[in-house]
Amino acid sequence: MGLLLGTSPAALAHPHGWVDMSVEGVFDDQGNLTALRQRWRMDPFYSQVVMEEMATVKDGTSMAQRLDALGVEIRNNLATQHNLTNITLDGQPVAQGEVTDTNTDYRDDRLVYEFVLPLSTPQRLAGHTLSYRIFDPTYYIEMVHEANEDGSQPLPDALKLDHPPAGCTTRIVKATPDPQKVMEAAMLDKGDSGEPNLGRFFAETGEIACPG
Amino acid sequence: MPGLRTTLRFLVPLAMLIAAGGVGYALGWWQQVAVQIVFWQGEFYHALVEAVSALKHAPDVTTWGVLLGVSFGYGVFHAAGPGHGKVVLSTYLASQGGAWRRALGLSALAALLQGVMAIAIIGVLVFGLGWLTRQAMGSIDQAELASFAIVTLVGLWLCIRSLRRLWQSCHTASNPAATTTTPAFTPVATSPVSSHSPLGPMVPSQRHTHDAHCGCGHDHHIDPRQAGDWCVALLTVLSIGIRPCSGAVLLLGAASLLDQFGKGVVAVLAMSLGTALTVSSLALLSVLARDWVKRHLKPAKGGGHWQSWVGLAGGALILVLGLSLTLAQWQRGPAAGPPMLGAPTAQQSDPTPGPFGAGRG
Numbered sequence: 001m002g003l004l005l006g007t008s009p010a011a012l013a014h015p016h017g018w019v020d021m022s023v024e025g026v027f028d029d030q031g032n033l034t035a036l037r038q039r040w041r042m043d044p045f046y047s048q049v050v051m052e053e054m055a056t057v058k059d060g061t062s063m064a065q066r067l068d069a070l071g072v073e074i075r076n077n078l079a080t081q082h083n084l085t086n087i088t089l090d091g092q093p094v095a096q097g098e099v100t101d102t103n104t105d106y107r108d109d110r111l112v113y114e115f116v117l118p119l120s121t122p123q124r125l126a127g128h129t130l131s132y133r134i135f136d137p138t139y140y141i142e143m144v145h146e147a148n149e150d151g152s153q154p155l156p157d158a159l160k161l162d163h164p165p166a167g168c169t170t171r172i173v174k175a176t177p178d179p180q181k182v183m184e185a186a187m188l189d190k191g192d193s194g195e196p197n198l199g200r201f202f203a204e205t206g207e208i209a210c211p212g
Numbered sequence: 213m214p215g216l217r218t219t220l221r222f223l224v225p226l227a228m229l230i231a232a233g234g235v236g237y238a239l240g241w242w243q244q245v246a247v248q249i250v251f252w253q254g255e256f257y258h259a260l261v262e263a264v265s266a267l268k269h270a271p272d273v274t275t276w277g278v279l280l281g282v283s284f285g286y287g288v289f290h291a292a293g294p295g296h297g298k299v300v301l302s303t304y305l306a307s308q309g310g311a312w313r314r315a316l317g318l319s320a321l322a323a324l325l326q327g328v329m330a331i332a333i334i335g336v337l338v339f340g341l342g343w344l345t346r347q348a349m350g351s352i353d354q355a356e357l358a359s360f361a362i363v364t365l366v367g368l369w370l371c372i373r374s375l376r377r378l379w380q381s382c383h384t385a386s387n388p389a390a391t392t393t394t395p396a397f398t399p400v401a402t403s404p405v406s407s408h409s410p411l412g413p414m415v416p417s418q419r420h421t422h423d424a425h426c427g428c429g430h431d432h433h434i435d436p437r438q439a440g441d442w443c444v445a446l447l448t449v450l451s452i453g454i455r456p457c458s459g460a461v462l463l464l465g466a467a468s469l470l471d472q473f474g475k476g477v478v479a480v481l482a483m484s485l486g487t488a489l490t491v492s493s494l495a496l497l498s499v500l501a502r503d504w505v506k507r508h509l510k511p512a513k514g515g516g517h518w519q520s521w522v523g524l525a526g527g528a529l530i531l532v533l534g535l536s537l538t539l540a541q542w543q544r545g546p547a548a549g550p551p552m553l554g555a556p557t558a559q560q561s562d563p564t565p566g567p568f569g570a571g572r573g
Contacts (some may be wrong), residue, residue, distance in 0.1 A: 002387050014253040014290075045261050045466035049345045056344065060468055109265075140256050151258060155504070179243030182250075 015142035017046040017179055022146050025208045031165035032122035032210065033130060035097075036085065039114045041146075047111035063106075069103035083117055084143065087132045094130070095120035125168065127212025135203035145172050145204055159206045168210040174202045177201035186202060249292050256286040260463060264479070268472055283479040285324075287486020297322065297452030298491060300363050300530055302498035304448050305507055307526020308370060309519070315499045318449050319492035325453025327484030329355065330460035331477055334468060345465030357456045360537040362451035367531025369444050374524035381517060385450055451534075452491075457483070 024037040054066050061069075078084060079099065089096040097118035105112045116193070121128060135143050144151070144160035154172040161168055182201045263279040291298070301322065305315050333355075337348040460480045467476025 014250050015257065016462060018254070018258065042257075043261055044265060045462055048466040048469040049462065051350075052465075053344050053346060151255070177247055179247040182247050183243040186405075198250075 016140055018043045018142040021143055021148045022158045023206055024162050026162045027164050028122055034122045034123050035116050036119040037116045042111040044109050044122040051106060067104040071102040075099050075102050079189050084136055085117055085132055085134045089123055089130050090128050103192040125210035127210040129207055132206050135199040137197045137199045139199040165210055171207040175202045175204055237527050252289045256289060260286055267475055279479055280482045283482035284486040287483035291487040291490035296436050298494055300451060303496055303529050304527050305495055306498040306502045307522050309387055312496055312499045315495040316492045317497040318445055320488045322449045322452035323484045323488035326456050327480045329454060330464055330480050331454035333456060333461055349458055349461050352458050354504055357541050359451050359455040360534055360541055362447060364534030364538055366444060366451055367527050367534050368446050370527025371531055374520050374527055377520045393464040466524055
């Protein structure tokens with residue numbers, strides 16, 4: 001009985017939806033990284049549920065206007081959470097600017113949210129590696145790069161570069177959560193919502209490296 | 213020395229079990245299993261969504277089979293995840309007695325009820341009252357609070373019952389006639405599972421051999437307490453089953469939006485079967501563990517007291533769990549939804565609800 005009880009209450013959260021994301025590193029003319037352009041495709045079920053809500057709005061607005069309003073809403077919600085994005089340069093945190101160019105769309109049964117997340121100051125990447133991780137801390141939503149059919153490999157297009165200096169490379173590293181740390185977090189580390197903050201353990205890491 | 217041998221027979225396997233558990237824990241096996249289950253849940257959820265879309269586009273034997281298989285698997289692994297229900301059920305079974313058949317019945321009922329609740333939430337709130345699916349999903353919060361409150365009630369009930377039995381058995385024990393007859397503690401006399409005991413199979417009529425000593429703390433099939441017993445058993449089922457899995461509600465909501473509600477219902481029922489498999493395995497395990505302990509830790513005297521004390525401890529555990537969950541939920545308030553959209557509004561108080569107005573937290 002003690003053994004049974006001891007193993008039961010480990011409160012491991014699990015995702016109730018997912019986002020397929022693609023990221024593009026945007027460089028300026030000087031070869032500095034200025035922003036991460038992101039596209040999030042919400043899973044078909046969640047998209048359905050959100051579109052149901054959009055369809056019930058009876059204020060005479062067009063669907064395009066409603067989607068725009070939705071985009072603003074999402075942007076404001078995400079702004080309070082660092083846009084769920086964590087950026088580091090050689091391990092040091094990189095500050096974010098304010099999100100611009102949001103666009104919300106409904107394509108192929110998926111709700112698509114696009115935005116540009118500028119770095120607060122453009123970063124020179126020569127000889128450095130910039131890493132980012134995009135995740136929902138509560139792990140309610142699983143955030144993954146666009147992947148192949150069975151989800152085993154991220155697609156090359158999931159992380160692209162826009163006007164990069166010659167020789168820059170990208171890499172998407174899958175999460176390898178340390179079970180012990182996950183379980184510790186599951187039991188001790190509760191977020192504001194009372195849910196354990198497990199998302200970070202399951203987050204993929206995108207890397208952009210440029211030759212020095 | 214038979215006493216020593218009995219003690220050893222009990223202590224050696226127990227020590228081995230604890231050692232095995234300790235080694236497994238030290239090596240981090242169970243953490244790995246737990247994390248693997250989280251991964252699998254994610255994969256099953258992906259597969260589930262794809263199966264519904266595939267079935268929509270090509271409804272044939274293959275796509276139906278995939279949907280049923282994936283739903284079943286999702287149920288199995290989802291039930292292996294967190295949940296107070298399993299703690300309540302295994303504590304209840306381990307401490308309160310009851311046959312393995314009852315364990316199976318209760319866990320199957322609880323799993324099925326979860327599926328039925330999901331269907332009811334979409335059926336009543338969305339179809340009947342015109343709520344949005346996201347609002348209906350928000351109502352799971354209330355179901356959860358109700359569930360916690362019922363857990364508290366179950367714990368309270370069990371405590372009171374055990375205390376009453378202890379009090380009664382004290383009074384019976386002071387009566388010499390009651391203490392000099394049959395042994396105070398016969399292994400698992402209440403249940404068919406005792407056919408596994410060294411005493412060999414017991415025919416039903418033998419179960420009632422000590423009806424004359426109703427103060428001994430056993431459950432008797434013809435005891436008037438039986439009604440109350442079933443009542444608390446069903447209450448336990450309700451405490452587990454009243455809160456549907458939000459995955460199931462989302463599946464049904466999305467399926468109905470795609471005009472696939474019937475298929476969603478079938479998928480949710482398959483999911484319940486999977487959940488029933490996991491939960492009943494756990495329930496069976498706690499019944500077996502309990503009987504094993506009972507067989508090997510047979511107290512020489514005061515068996516009825518021992519049983520009642522175990523019952524009291526189990527009831528207290530459930531009571532504390534129920535209280536702490538209820539309080540935590542109370543303090544936390546409504547659960548946050550997904551990060552982009554904020555919390556859903558629980559009720560449709562406005563014909564055109566500000567859909568994403570409620571910020572997070």
